[in-house]
Amino acid sequence: MLLKSIMRIELGGGAMADAHHTYALRFGELGLKSAPVRRNFQRVLIASLDRAAILNNIDLYHDRVDTLVLATTSGPRDVVEGILRRCFGMVGCDPVTQMDLNPEVVAAAALKRDERRGEARTFAVRCRRSGSKTEWNSQTFAGTVGHHMLELDPSLKVNLSNPEITVRVHITPKDAWLMEKRIPGPGGLPCGVQGNVIANIQSESDLLSAWQVMRRGAGIVPIKGSNNDLMAILDDWDAGLGEAAKGNISSSRKKKWGKRTPWGFIGMPRMEAEKRIRKDRDRITPPVELDATQGWSESEKSALLAHIKDPISNEWGHAGNSTLLSWIE
Structure with missing residues (x-):
């Protein structure tokens, strides 16, 4: 291992x-x-x-x-x-x-990283188990960890419904894995699993459309001459994409692009796109013009653009963004 x-x-x-x-x-x-x-x-x-x-x-x-x-x-x-x-x-x-499969060890480690240790606060322990069955199941391990935490820090109080602190742990037959706060990702599908889309990235609108189809699994094939600054932003989300836009295409990316005819296009007229897309004798449907921000308000576009540039400071999507639910109000 x-x-x-x-x-x-x-x-x-x-x-x-x-x-x-x-x-x-x-x-x-x-x-x-x-x-x-x-x-x-x-x-x-x-x-x-x-x-x-x-x-x-x-x-x-x-x-x-x-x-x-x-x-x-x-x-x-x-x-x-x-x-x-x-x-x-x-x-x-x-x-x-990773640590020993020992509830007392897990409890001590959880308290060691707690910045509020010694203060009055509520907590809960959530445990998941995988692998073959051992002496511990998820409930008994979580309960024993909680017992040791209460012994080590009497200021704690159990609240399983709405705890101030949640200790998350995953146990396997041999080890325990104590988890820290989750780092949100963009979700969606990996780039390239849903075919290719050619793109001429010249504006922020093109950038937003490209990012959204990338999130749904499309691989962006940028044409040479796309805006370098905008491509540098997309490169953070699909490493090597910026160099590909300059004509420096890696062998693995070239091989991947060569397998499938692009099914859509962004940032160019249809006639230009159809000239660039390799003719495929088995192709029945014409390529699709993609504008993934059609009908979006300027505030929604701005929120997504801020997230793309800095996802740490600007959450969006399933990670949390109020503009996505504004239509309900």
Whole structure:
């Protein structure tokens, strides 16, 4: 197993802190697909993460522990989490710490990271289990962790309905994984699993449309001459896209683009798009002109644009944005 080979620093009580950072990846709607489709989508998603890691000069290792899909790195946390926030197909990721399958160890570790330790506050422990059955199930492990937390910090009070602090832990037959606050991702589908779309990115409107079809799994094929500044923004969401717009196309991207005829276009007249799209004798339907912001208000466009430029400071979509629900009011 990959994680066994990563150096770990022993802490008091048997907890272990990796010299690396480890994240549990959360895939959202990918889980609705059949097993073969899900495996293919996850393979494309992992390849996207690898490209971003290479371009940012950081290491990134992948592993699976039962149902947990893990990414481990020694890179700077802000760089790594910036990449993870921009990975289409992931609804989020949980920073995790691997430790002994011991409720007392988990309780001590949870309290050690609690900035409000010693204050009066409510808490709950949420536990999930995967793998073969052991002496612990999710309920008994969560209850025992809570018991030890109350012993270690009497100022705590249990509130399972609306706790101020929620301790999340995932247990496997051999280990416990203590989770930190979830880092939201963009959701959607990995880039490239839903075919290709050619794009001439010259305006913010083109940028917004391209980002939205990327989120739904389309691979953007930028034409040479697209605006470099706007392509640099999209490059953060699909590593290598900016260089491809300049004509510096990687062999893997060229191979991927060559497999499918683009089914849509952005930022150009239909006649120009049809000239650029390779004629396919099996093609029956004409290419689709895409404007994913049709009918949007300026405030909605501004909110999405702010999120695309800085997803850390500007949440959007399932991560939270009030403009998406404004039509209900």
